[in-house]
Amino acid sequence: QQQVKQSPQSLIVQKGGISIINCAYENTAFDYFPWYQQFPGKGPALLIAIRPDVSEKKEGRFTISFNKSAKQFSLHIMDSQPGDSATYFCAARYSSASKIIFGSGTRLSIRP
C-alpha cells in the first residue's frame, strides 16, 4: 500500500524549462510535506518543505504547490538547469509520529 504516490517516474526537460513533479496522499493525518533531492552516489537532502495550512511555498526557483482538498502537492522547478538533474522524492509525515513516508522518486534529467 503506497501512502504517497509520486509521478512521473522519470522526466526529461530542456534547459530553461519548467519541471513539474506531482504527489498525492491518502492520509489526512499528514502534517508536513518535504521534498528531498538526491544526486547520484549521495544521500538525499532536504530541498523545500510545506505545511498544509499554506497553498504555496517558494524558495528561489523551487516552488511547492499544495492542494489540501485534493490531497495533492507538486514541485515546480522554474528555469531548470543541468545542475538540477537528480532524483526527487516527495514525502509526508504523520502529525503524531516521528517518521516520514517517501514517494517512489522521480529521476529528472535537464537537457542542455
Next chain:
Amino acid sequence: NAGVTQTPKFRILKIGQSMTLQCTQDMNHNYMYWYRQDPGMGLKLIYYSVGAGITDKGEVPNGYNVSRSTTEDFPLRLELAAPSQTSVYFCASSHGTPPYNEQFFGPGTRLTVL
C-alpha cells in the same frame, strides 16, 4: 561537524553471512533512521529510534536488527544475508521536534549479497 557518517561504503556478502552497518551522527539528534533504497522503489524505512535505548520497526524490518546504546550510534545488523537484501542502505538523523523535522542522511552503504 561531520554530520551522519556510514561505514562501509561498499560490501559484498555471501548468502548466509552476517554483517553490521555502522552509523554515527555528531549533531546530538535524538531521532535516527535506517532506510533501504531499491531502484524505482523510493526509500523504505527499516527501523528507527527516538532516543538511546528505544527502537521501533518501520515498513520492512524482517531480516534486520538494530540497537541504540548511545545518542550518536545506530548500527544495523543483518544476521543471515539473502539476495533480497541487496540494496543501498541509508542512515539518517533528525532533531525530531517540530519545526525541526529535517532528516539528515549519510552517504549510504551499497550492499550486494551473492
